[in-house]
Amino acid sequence: MSTPHEATGREALVDGLLETCLYASDLVAAEAFYGGLLGLSVVMREAGRHVFFRAGPSMFFVFDPAATCESAPDAALPVPPHGATGPGHVCFRSTGLDRLRARLEAAGHPAEADFRWPNGARSLYVRDPAGNSVEFAEPALWGY
Amino acid sequence: MSTPHEATGREALVDGLLETCLYASDLVAAEAFYGGLLGLSVVMREAGRHVFFRAGPSMFFVFDPAATCESAPDAALPVPPHGATGPGHVCFRSTGLDRLRARLEAAGHPAEADFRWPNGARSLYVRDPAGNSVEFAEPALWGY
Numbered sequence: 001m002s003t004p005h006e007a008t009g010r011e012a013l014v015d016g017l018l019e020t021c022l023y024a025s026d027l028v029a030a031e032a033f034y035g036g037l038l039g040l041s042v043v044m045r046e047a048g049r050h051v052f053f054r055a056g057p058s059m060f061f062v063f064d065p066a067a068t069c070e071s072a073p074d075a076a077l078p079v080p081p082h083g084a085t086g087p088g089h090v091c092f093r094s095t096g097l098d099r100l101r102a103r104l105e106a107a108g109h110p111a112e113a114d115f116r117w118p119n120g121a122r123s124l125y126v127r128d129p130a131g132n133s134v135e136f137a138e139p140a141l142w143g144y
Numbered sequence: 145m146s147t148p149h150e151a152t153g154r155e156a157l158v159d160g161l162l163e164t165c166l167y168a169s170d171l172v173a174a175e176a177f178y179g180g181l182l183g184l185s186v187v188m189r190e191a192g193r194h195v196f197f198r199a200g201p202s203m204f205f206v207f208d209p210a211a212t213c214e215s216a217p218d219a220a221l222p223v224p225p226h227g228a229t230g231p232g233h234v235c236f237r238s239t240g241l242d243r244l245r246a247r248l249e250a251a252g253h254p255a256e257a258d259f260r261w262p263n264g265a266r267s268l269y270v271r272d273p274a275g276n277s278v279e280f281a282e283p284a285l286w287g288y
Contacts, residue, residue, distance in 0.1 A: 004148045012185075014280060016201050016204055018288070038157055038158050040156060086230075088226060089163070091163035092160065094159060095159070133224045137163070
C-alpha cells in the first residue's frame with residue numbers, strides 16, 4: 001500500500017490482502033455457491049478441509065473449521081491452526097447487482113437486504129449455505 | 145473478474161473482494177496492531193463496534209462480534225447481522241518480510257511460523273491481539 005498511515009505517517013509494511021476466508025462445515029455446498037453460482041474459479045480443494053478460489057487480484061478460501069482448528073501433527077509445513085464459528089462476513093465487488101440478485105434468488109438465496117448507502121452506492125446481501133453474510137457492493141461504496 | 149469459471153465456463157458475476165473482516169473484542173488493541181504497527185489507514189471507527197481500514201485495493205474491517213451479531217432495531221439501514229468467534233485468518237501481501245518480522249517481534253508479536261512453500265514463496269505468521277492467525281505472504285504464492 002502506498003498510502004502512509006494517516007495517524008502516524010508511518011509507511012505501511014503490507015500491500016493489500018492476498019487471502020480472505022470464511023468457514024463452512026459443508027464444503028460441497030460452499031463450492032456450489034461460490035464456484036457454481038458466483039462463478040469463481042476453483043484453484044485447489046481438499047475434501048473435508050478447504051476449497052480455494054481465485055477472486056480477481058486476491059484469493060478467497062472456505063475452510064471447515066473442524067479440520068483447521070488444530071495443527072496436523074504430520075503436516076509437511078507448520079501452518080498455524082485457525083477456525084471460527086458463527087456467521088462471518090465478506091463483500092465482493094459487483095457492478096451487475098440486478099443480474100446477480102436474479103441469479104441468487106433463482107438459486108434459493110433471496111436478498112436479505114438491498115439498499116443504497118448515503119453516498120449512493122448499492123449493496124446486496126444474501127446468506128451463503130453456511131449462514132455467512134455475503135455482500136455484493138458497488139466499488140464506489142469505498143471510493144474505488 | 146475477467147477469468148471465466150474453470151469448471152463451468154460460466155462468467156463470474158463478481159469482480160474480486162471489496163471487504164474482508166476479522167473479529168476482536170478489543171478494538172483499541174486491534175487498531176494499534178493493524179493501524180499503528182502494520183500502518184493501514186483508518187477510514188472509519190465506531191467505538192465498541194468496528195474499525196475500518198483501507199488495505200490497498202480493498203477494505204479490511206475488524207468488528208466486535210458482540211456488537212454486530214444482532215441487528216440494531218433503530219439502525220438507519222438494514223445491515224444484516226454477523227459475528228464469528230474463534231481464531232480467524234487473513235493474509236496480507238508483503239515483499240518486505242524481514243523488515244516486517246523484525247517490527248512485529250519488537251512489538252511483542254513473535255513469528256508463529258516462517259517458511260517457504262513448495263513453489264518458493266515465503267509466508268510469515270503471527271497472532272493479532274485477538275488471537276487471529278495473520279499471515280504475510282509474497283504474492284507469488286498464488287501466482288500474482
